[in-house]
Amino acid sequence: ETGVTQSPTHLIKTRGQQVTLRCSSQSGHNTVSWYQQALGQGPQFIFQYYREEENGRGNFPPRFSGLQFPNYSSELNVNALELDDSALYLCASSPRGQTLAKNIQYFGAGTRLSVL
Amino acid sequence: AQSVTQPDIHITVSEGASLELRCNYSYGATPYLFWYVQSPGQGLQLLLKYFSGDTLVQGIKGFEAEFKRSQSSFNLRKPSVHWSDAAEYFCAVGDLTGGGNKLTFGTGTQLKVEL
Numbered sequence: 001e002t003g004v005t006q007s008p009t010h011l012i013k014t015r016g017q018q019v020t021l022r023c024s025s026q027s028g029h030n031t032v033s034w035y036q037q038a039l040g041q042g043p044q045f046i047f048q049y050y051r052e053e054e055n056g057r058g059n060f061p062p063r064f065s066g067l068q069f070p071n072y073s074s075e076l077n078v079n080a081l082e083l084d085d086s087a088l089y090l091c092a093s094s095p096r097g098q099t100l101a102k103n104i105q106y107f108g109a110g111t112r113l114s115v116l
Numbered sequence: 117a118q119s120v121t122q123p124d125i126h127i128t129v130s131e132g133a134s135l136e137l138r139c140n141y142s143y144g145a146t147p148y149l150f151w152y153v154q155s156p157g158q159g160l161q162l163l164l165k166y167f168s169g170d171t172l173v174q175g176i177k178g179f180e181a182e183f184k185r186s187q188s189s190f191n192l193r194k195p196s197v198h199w200s201d202a203a204e205y206f207c208a209v210g211d212l213t214g215g216g217n218k219l220t221f222g223t224g225t226q227l228k229v230e231l
Contacts, residue, residue, distance in 0.1 A: 033219075044221075056217070058214075090160065105162075110159055
């Protein structure tokens, strides 16, 4: 089975621009979560998608938005980029079992975004 | 609010020596706890998890962790470290507040292995 794949691997943008990051879920997984990992920090939860709807959001402004498609792949969109948005963006997919907290999240290798 | 503390930012051990990485959590309910490892250029790989039951859990690559409720700790151990274990290690707690099931991570411990 294929794992979680993210594209692109690296990206350079300038302040004020918009960016779209993409994620393909692991086979059989219907839930996708996005995390931001700044340098020297642990990943911070941005939001989660289940059945194409947002299902939980962390402390991120509305200029961070997402989509989930019928095939469970997902996009993260960031508008009006700021210098502090420079980070590694990680996507994780998980199956949806009966006990929500036991759904293991499997991570992709991430997209490294640099904002100049 | 839920939180995870990893007190050691960097740890250096010699190859073959034992290892213990510390993790303390703050969570109101029964915690679901995880350890992930991140190698350069890689995503996070799950080492082990604790949901309930036996407080000593075994994971991949020879790692184990012990849940101690009285100390709010979930420390990661390995009896004999290999050079390939050099990486960053993250402890996380599963968090259901605000909808969905997010992971709240610590800031990580960077492990260096001396040959």
